[in-house]
Amino acid sequence: MIQQADYITLHIPKTPETTHLINAEILAKMKPNARIINCARGGIIDEDALAAALKEGKIKGAALDVYESEPLGESPLKALGKEVVLTPHLGASTNEAQVNVAIDVAEQIRDVLLGLPARSAVNIPGLNPNVLEELKPYMELAETLGNLVGQLAGGRVELLNVRLQGELATNKSQPLVVATLKGLLYQALRERVNYVNANIEAKERGIRVIETWDDSVKDYAGSLHLEATGNLGTHAVTGALLGGGEIRITDLDGFPINVPPSHYMLFSLHRDMPGIIGKIGSLLGSFNVNIASMQLGRKIVRGDAVMVLSIDDPLSDGILKEIIKVDGIRDAYTVTL
DSSP states (O other): OTTTOSEEEEOOOOOTTTTTOBOHHHHHHSOTTOEEEEOSOTTSBOHHHHHHHHHTTSSSEEEESOOSSSSOOSOGGGGOOTTEEEOOSOGGGSHHHHHHHHHHHHHHHHHHHTTOOOSSOTTSOOOOHHHHHHHHHHHHHHHHHHHHHHHHHOSSOOEEEEEEEEGGGGSOSHHHHHHHHHHHHHHHHGGGOOTTTHHHHHHHTTOEEEEEEETTOOSSSEEEEEEEEETTEEEEEEEEEOGGGOEEEEEETTEEEEEOOOSEEEEEEEEOOTTHHHHHHHHHHHTTOOEEEEEEEESSTTSEEEEEEEESSOOOHHHHHHHHHSTTEEEEEEEEO
């Protein structure tokens, strides 16, 4: 092949076996009108031998994008004329590539400022863009559930269990864990927590994270279960995505529900008994608090139940204390998402 080819291009890695594979002996066997191209790795061609072969007319030309020492410094190749083409081993050196790089950087900065995942941050795990696009809705779910369970568990969370369920169990958990921690820490850090520093902030606060996977859960295509232990005890929430990426809270402390998250929410644990819903509604009405939606979850009739209210206004501590005084109410929490 060396003796017959008009053009020889190299497509091999540099290894001890391929270093100076193209040397004076090989170059001497090539046709006088042959040309050689190397865009693979520097060092595969003996550059001094190549310069000599070109200068002596043993071969017609060469084109190199890679060199034994980069950037290319003093080299006999630079003294040659049109028989050699030298480019700087930099794919982004074209005008078109520079424009594309600038656009990509601007878009990534925009995404981070909007609170979206950083695609190319050096200190968080990288994700294939297609995988990231597929996980984005679930990362929003994870962040929402993290925010919710953190408020239910209390100010200082010590332990967080993250379980990926159903089809979600086949995905990488790390991006979803980071999103969960971002939501969990939001109440304390607000805009200071992001996808880059959420892991670091959690470790500094002593939050232990346990990740598990369970593909046997088939209630939804994929769901996320979080359990957090904090000042107010241990609380658990499960959430899933419906069609169109709509978030649903599907379980609260073991009680099945189906609730879309809202800005202001009131959660209560109470006895499943007649009249209690009316009492809470009347009490909130007396404080001019409007209820947007309400849902109950229970396991058995006349046992314990949870009530989830979406409300139009935040509740003051005074109102929450009055709710807890209602006969049958065991506990109540307000959440702001």
